[in-house]
Amino acid sequence: xxxxxxxxxxxxxxxxxxxxxxxxxxxxxxxxxxxxxxxxxxxxxxxxxxxxxxxxxxxxxxxxxxxxxxxxxxxxxxxxxxxxxxxxxxxxxxxxxxxxxxxxxxxxxxxxxxxxxxxxxxxxxxxxxxxxxxxxxxxxxxxxxxxxxxxxxxxxxxxxxxxxxxxxxxxxxxxxxxxxxxxxxxxxxxxxxxxxxxxxxxxxxxxxxxxxxxxxxxxxxxxxxxxxxxxxxxxxxxxxxxxxxxxxxxxxxxxxxxxxxxxxx
Amino acid sequence: xxxxxxxxxxxxxxxxxxxxxxxxxxxxxxxxxxxxxxxxxxxxxxxxxxxxxxxxxxxxxxxxxxxxxxxxxxxxxxxxxxxxxxxxxxxxxxxxxxxxxxxxxxxxxxxxxxxxxxxxxxxxxxxxxxxxxxxxxxxxxxxxxxxxxxxxxxxxxxxxxxxxxxxxxxxxxxxxxxxxxxxxxxxxxxxxxxxxxxxxxxxxxxxxxxxxxxxxxxxxxxxxxxxxxxxxxxxxxxxxxxxxxxxxxxxxxxxxxxxxxxxxxxxxxxxxxxxxxxxxxxxxxxxxxxxxxxxxxxxxxx
Numbered sequence: 341x342x343x344x345x346x347x348x349x350x351x352x353x354x355x356x357x358x359x360x361x362x363x364x365x366x367x368x369x370x371x372x373x374x375x376x377x378x379x380x381x382x383x384x385x386x387x388x389x390x391x392x393x394x395x396x397x398x399x400x401x402x403x404x405x406x407x408x409x410x411x412x413x414x415x416x417x418x419x420x421x422x423x424x425x426x427x428x429x430x431x432x433x434x435x436x437x438x439x440x441x442x443x444x445x446x447x448x449x450x451x452x453x454x455x456x457x458x459x460x461x462x463x464x465x466x467x468x469x470x471x472x473x474x475x476x477x478x479x480x481x482x483x484x485x486x487x488x489x490x491x492x493x494x495x496x497x498x499x500x501x502x503x504x505x506x507x508x509x510x511x512x513x514x515x516x517x518x519x520x521x522x523x524x525x526x527x528x529x530x531x532x533x534x535x536x537x538x539x540x541x542x543x544x545x546x547x548x549x550x551x552x553x554x555x556x557x558x559x560x561x562x563x564x565x566x567x568x569x570x571x572x573x574x575x576x577x578x579x580x581x582x583x584x585x586x587x588x589x590x591x592x593x594x595x596x597x598x599x600x601x602x603x604x605x
Numbered sequence: 606x607x608x609x610x611x612x613x614x615x616x617x618x619x620x621x622x623x624x625x626x627x628x629x630x631x632x633x634x635x636x637x638x639x640x641x642x643x644x645x646x647x648x649x650x651x652x653x654x655x656x657x658x659x660x661x662x663x664x665x666x667x668x669x670x671x672x673x674x675x676x677x678x679x680x681x682x683x684x685x686x687x688x689x690x691x692x693x694x695x696x697x698x699x700x701x702x703x704x705x706x707x708x709x710x711x712x713x714x715x716x717x718x719x720x721x722x723x724x725x726x727x728x729x730x731x732x733x734x735x736x737x738x739x740x741x742x743x744x745x746x747x748x749x750x751x752x753x754x755x756x757x758x759x760x761x762x763x764x765x766x767x768x769x770x771x772x773x774x775x776x777x778x779x780x781x782x783x784x785x786x787x788x789x790x791x792x793x794x795x796x797x798x799x800x801x802x803x804x805x806x807x808x809x810x811x812x813x814x815x816x817x818x819x820x821x822x823x824x825x826x827x828x829x830x831x832x833x834x835x836x837x838x839x840x841x842x843x844x845x846x847x848x849x850x851x852x853x854x855x856x857x858x859x860x861x862x863x864x865x866x867x868x869x870x871x872x873x874x875x876x877x878x879x880x881x882x883x884x885x886x887x888x889x890x891x892x893x894x895x896x897x898x899x900x901x902x903x904x905x906x907x
Contacts, residue, residue: 480740499740501741518738518739518740520739537737539739558754558755559754560748560754560755561675561677561711561754561755561757562739562746562748562755562757564675564676564677565674565675565739565741565746565757566739566741567676568674568675568676569674569741569742569744570741573742598735598737
């Protein structure tokens with residue numbers, strides 16, 4: 341598989357929108373054409389040394405929290421970033437794979453519909469969330485974050501799965517309407533404010549909202565489907581299969597309350 | 606109808622006439638294979654003939670835990686109907702009454718196809734508003750709270766309109782008990798194949814029918830030509846020594862699967878039949894004018 345490389349020459353001094361650098365938008369362009377592509381006030385060659393040939397894979401060597409919209413709109417192929425990225429990574433992504441070897445900023449995978457995103461560091465606030473103007477947050481796909489995830493992950497998320505090896509910050513799953521947040525470490529304070537539907541899974545919760553109703557021990561079959569589906573999608577990246585029995589809290593009862601927090605611990 | 610004689614069994618030079626049908630496949634799982642099988646058996650019960658049952662249903666095969674979406678033991682069932690529309694109420698009622706109700710059950714699509722039917726279209730509303738869906742990849746699963754936990758049912762199931770119903774073998778014998786044993790062996794061989802079912806009791810029909818009746822309102826009546834007790838009284842298809850005739854009816858997801866099922870059934874009969882009193886194998890047709898699919902026995906010989 342041929343790879344197109346973007347080597348960051350120096351850290352940018354202001355945010356840069358990298359949504360132009362996905363395989364579908366670069367198809368048919370020569371290296372010269374790509375170097376001339378505008379990135380806001382700059383052009384590609386101002387920031388990156390471009391080498392290699394375009395196929396399905398793009399590698400960005402060197403990252404910065406000022407590189408926004410990395411892999412936004414990705415629809416097939418892969419993008420690997422050797423370093424951190426800024427906000428909106430994988431926004432509106434439809435398929436393919438985005439690997440971030442570092443931290444990701446806010447709104448990771450916002451509005452994403454499919455594909456896989458893997459972050460080896462931590463992710464900022466509103467991961468999988470809706471930004472102002474969006475009707476919904478994440479709409480599909482799978483995100484794996486090796487570290488922690490910031491506050492309000494899954495804000496108005498509708499479908500898809502976000503898995504964190506670390507902890508979700510405060511108010512994870514706020515106003516969520518569907519989908520799954522799954523942590524191997526635990527949730528920060530008060531997850532699920534105004535959660536309508538959707539599933540939050542983790543070993544513990546720092547502070548449970550009083551509007552979540554204790555439903556006791558349950559053994560829903562859907563967790564077996566979820567474990568298998570995630571294992572199939574992610575292979576080696578998949579978390580350990582869920583236990584058969586979990587402790588269910590139904591809420592948020594301040595709204596329709598069809599969501600759930602499932603404690604595995 | 607004189608054809609070949611193999612291993613002492615005469616194979617008529619005739620053909621089985623079968624019809625294009627619509628079909629769907631489901632996977633039923635439960636906590637044990639026993640309970641998946643109970644649900645599948647009840648769900649496919651009273652599903653012998655579209656004429657009287659609305660659908661022809663049967664168990665295709667048992668599935669190991671690694672073949673099912675939830676990692677539990679399962680059973681694949683197939684349902685055949687005249688048209689997609691005719692399968693809709695059958696699917697709703699059979700799943701609603703026989704799978705939803707069965708302890709620990711879950712129900713999934715069992716046939717990959719671009720055309721689909723709404724599998725959860727009826728049963729999910731049993732949840733009375735408490736039902737929720739979980740979409741994983743491109744599959745959506747409904748979760749319906751029940752007294753033993755949760756009934757999981759996939760949103761849609763695949764549908765094919767390339768299915769074939771009515772592949773058949775007519776087996777004539779001079780010993781009724783032996784004939785039944787040999788026919789059972791043929792059904793067993795057919796059941797080993799994927800994508801086919803033998804919808805009649807134990808896979809065997811003893812009351813083969815002809816089209817029409819002397820009575821108004823009856824669409825089918827006994828196939829007198831193959832009734833041994835009438836062989837002197839009617840234009841008979843029986844041989845002079847025929848004491849009983851049994852039929853295997855085969856429905857398959859493809860024409861190829863039906864042909865293959867007839868082939869392995871025929872082989873089993875030829876292998877074990879003569880010792881058990883099987884004298885002839887024939888096949889049922891309507892002169893070739895009604896069904897789109899013709900399976901000539903001479904093409905299916907081992």
